[in-house]
Amino acid sequence: MQNFINRIDFNPILEYSLLISLSIIISIIGYLIAKKYVIKVIHKLIFKTKSKWDDTLIKTKFFEELAYIIPPLILLYFSKFYPQNISSIVSQIIGFWIIIVIIKVIDSLLSAVLEIYNTFEISKDKPIKGYIQLFKLLAYILGAIIALCILFDISLLHVLSGVGAFTAVLMFIFRDTILSLIASIQIVANDLFKVGDWIEAQNFGADGEVIDIALHSVKVQNWDKTIVTIPTYKFMENSFKNWRGMAESGGRRIKRSIFIDSNSIHFCTPQLLEKLKSIDLIRDYLDEKSAVVDTTAEITLNKRKLTNIGTFREYMKRYVQSNPNIDSKNFTFIVRQLEQTSKGVPLEVYAFSNKNKWAEYEQIQSDIFDHLLVALREFDLKLYQEPSGEFGSSK
Template identity: 40%
Template sequence: MKRISHWIFDFLVDHGLSDSWAGTINMLALLLLVFIVLFVVDFFLRKIIVGVFNRLSSSSKTHFDDLLVHNKVPRNIAHIIPLALAYKAIPAIFRDFPNAELFFVKAIEVCGIILFLWIVRSVLHTVKDFLKTLASLRDKPIDSYIQVFMIFAWAIGLFYAFSIVSGIELWKFLTALGTASAVIILIFKDTILGFVASIQVSINDMVRIGDWITFEKYGADGDVIEINLATVKVQNFDKTITTIPTYALISDSFKNWRGMDDSGGRRIKRALIIKQESIKFLTKENIEALKKIELIRNYLETRGKAINTFNSENGIDKSLLINGKNLTNVGVFRKYIDTYINRHSGINKEMTIMVRHLKPSPQGLPIEIYAFSSDKRWANYEYIMADIFDHLLAAIPYFELEGFELPSSTNFKK
């Protein structure tokens, strides 16, 4: 390079140009020549290195090298040699322009830092994509850790670049920067909060990718599809996407349905509201009529004998139904529901099954069914629950009970 630079300069001076003009033209010519050479070298190196990686990835059994090519790691590595050649060529190009030489030396060093960070970023993205292919790590917030590492890497790289440009030693630059730490903390507040939240979410296993969460404050109700340093993305069941700040997962309350997914069933918790004026004691005639219902026939016979024995042994006056022990239509209906639920094929018999009264309200007496469907898939769960309540709503009149509903316009017409 030195011989070429001297030859161009001497050639121009021999043909009558002044030293200053000859030096300027010599510098521009060398700059153009070096640029062309570097472009050609970079082009062929990229072709060679990427081609080698492609052949290696196609012949190997691991998926990691395919991801290296996909994330352009070989392409970025190919830029190292042209950048090193440019750094070596600068003294020869700007031998008569020391200020320009200093500027371009610093520019190349800064470009080297950026290239290094770019290679690190590509490698980390490759590692992230590879870890997500592992079943044990697929639901972990890997994006958050990658982002945290890259933030620190970019911060150190930028500090080092500022140190090169300003001519101040890195440690002195960092010491001076410490005085502005309060401003830095204020600027990166969300990043710091997100970093802390990501660690707590991961350590406490609060949320995983794929979890179904409900976050009423942000209108989120769906599956977690991404967890990174600043945000958590939730794909709602209507296919919209809600973005939640990561630190909100530890500062606010939300519901994670993973426990339901991991359990043996999905909870059914719904009530029938019975009009209280339709509740009554059962007469012998009523009981005999209800014995035709197969699910409660044995119960009515067994319970009826026990009640009759108690009333006769204690000399209860049964001229009034309220005296002594009695069966009620709502109590028998509750027993019918319990038997029906326990025999239903869609209910998990190993989990809680309960039919209970809730607090009476102005609308009536709620009879709540608390059980778990054996099939947790949403559509099947809804089908099982609908099948149960279809039957029970139709069964209410057989017990001379009435369900509550607000009057409609046809009621007023009647």
């Protein structure tokens, strides 16, 4: 190359102008050849392989980013033939260029690593997206420092030695990043939640499924399909509820009360007991109780007597327990009377359905209480209901 240059009988300005133009043209041609032909050949070879991980490199455009390093390498080769004053400047610019390309290649490679990792089942329990984003951030910061040092011909050691003086400033700038990193480690290490979990964070209006866990934010898709983005570190400052335990248990809690009008509560009369014995679910219960309590029409507090609310509570228990969609063996099952309120006497069903999908769960719960709300009339009980605006109005 030097002999070729020596033979050109041009003045120095034209000589080096020609050389620079030639080097630029060759670098562009080299890049186009790599992009149009070499990368296509590589893609064809990759598609023929049985493994899928190399396809991810194509998806993240790893080879396209790598092709950008060809022009600066060609220019770097030709720069040694430039004049000394131009060669040093060009070398600094090329060094800056190469560092930028390396950063982009690292970014693409880390994205490929994340894509490959997400194909494994463990990625659902141990997401690494936050760590990948952290590595990318560090790569960009360190790459930018190195690139600027090369561009302005500054010693990297001098720059790094001066970083300590700006630690407080850096801590302030990257405060959220540092807090989010710590939060991400705690979330993964303590298995607080993972992608696919149903979480409820009332402070942020989030009640739905986790769809993404990143370094700086967690995305939750609510059941109305809206998406809430929450800073990762906020989960360490605020409480939230994870419904994963419910999903994994196979059951879902039903906790609902029927409020009985206290004016309708009374002892069971012989006529009421006779009518209630026609109900198969509580016939044996009434026969058993009739042997030990007074079933006459006499109103007395000196003898044990059945009440319509107590009998209805037993009916509620047996009816709910007989439902094939209620799991009373593996979960807590209680039908209880709670403390009387201004809205009546509450009878609460505390049980678990063996279906935890929302629609099925609501259907089971509704069917049970549809029946109980109608059945209480057979026990001479009334549902408590606040008077409407027309109550007592004159006609």
